[in-house]
Amino acid sequence: NAGVTQTPKFQVLKTGQSMTLQCAQDMNHEYMSWYRQDPGMGLRLIHYSVGAGITDQGEVPNGYNVSRSTTEDFPLRLLSAAPSQTSVYFCASSELAGGYNEQFFGPGTRLTVL
Amino acid sequence: AQSVAQPEDQVNVAEGNPLTVKCTYSVSGNPYLFWYVQYPNRGLQFLLKYITGDNLVKGSYGFEAEFNKSQTSFHLKKPSALVSDSALYFCALTEERGNFNKFYFGSGTKLNVKP
Numbered sequence: 424n425a426g427v428t429q430t431p432k433f434q435v436l437k438t439g440q441s442m443t444l445q446c447a448q449d450m451n452h453e454y455m456s457w458y459r460q461d462p463g464m465g466l467r468l469i470h471y472s473v474g475a476g477i478t479d480q481g482e483v484p485n486g487y488n489v490s491r492s493t494t495e496d497f498p499l500r501l502l503s504a505a506p507s508q509t510s511v512y513f514c515a516s517s518e519l520a521g522g523y524n525e526q527f528f529g530p531g532t533r534l535t536v537l
Numbered sequence: 538a539q540s541v542a543q544p545e546d547q548v549n550v551a552e553g554n555p556l557t558v559k560c561t562y563s564v565s566g567n568p569y570l571f572w573y574v575q576y577p578n579r580g581l582q583f584l585l586k587y588i589t590g591d592n593l594v595k596g597s598y599g600f601e602a603e604f605n606k607s608q609t610s611f612h613l614k615k616p617s618a619l620v621s622d623s624a625l626y627f628c629a630l631t632e633e634r635g636n637f638n639k640f641y642f643g644s645g646t647k648l649n650v651k652p
Contacts, residue, residue, distance in 0.1 A: 427580070454638065463546075465627060465642040466581075473638055481639060513580055520638055522569040522631030523588045528580030 427529035446514030455497040473520035543643035558613040560628030567633040
């Protein structure tokens with residue numbers, strides 16, 4: 424099992440550009456989520472999904488879109504990048520939805536918006 | 538509203554000494570609490586969780602945590618620290634009622650274990 428994979432590892436964008444961060448898991452996990460990690464702020468939930476076709480907003484959803492057409496994939500789209508979106512982005516998954524399950528994290532994508 | 542606080546940005550301990558990384562929380566219902574560890578340039582790894590039952594929870598790599606409902610705390614502990622324990626530690630929370638698919642993380646505590 425590869426676990427949770429994320430691409431790219433690094434990305435530099437200019438303000439206003441759009442891009443998609445890819446996330447995939449091969450564990451048949453029901454729950455998937457996206458976080459951003461900023462210094463001194465820990466991880467903040469952007470969006471999550473409890474199954475294919477079902478997504479919902481987290482704590483900081485503005486400026487980001489998600490979709491979940493398959494169990495395996497959960498891409499995060501930045502519609503019009505802003506410097507405030509410079510961060511490290513982590514995708515995570517857990518076997519079942521529900522707060523009692525531990526999450527498996529991908530290695531992260533470091534995004535810089537100029 | 539749910540929240541997690543890790544009051545110490547950094548904890549320094551000598552190898553072989555006991556360590557404690559503090560976490561306090563705020564929820565309206567019953568909490569589900571987690572500890573994760575992050576090594577440099579890596580994703581987070583699960584250490585342990587409290588869902589219900591025994592207040593002392595044992596996890597990976599010799600770590601344990603004690604759930605204290607009256608003090609709303611979930612401190613991470615280890616009897617004897619190793620240099621390899623040096624990393625960034627995060628406490629995380631969700632709750633039994635409401636939207637239990639939303640997780641809230643603390644700001645993280647950097648643990649430095651000196652030889």
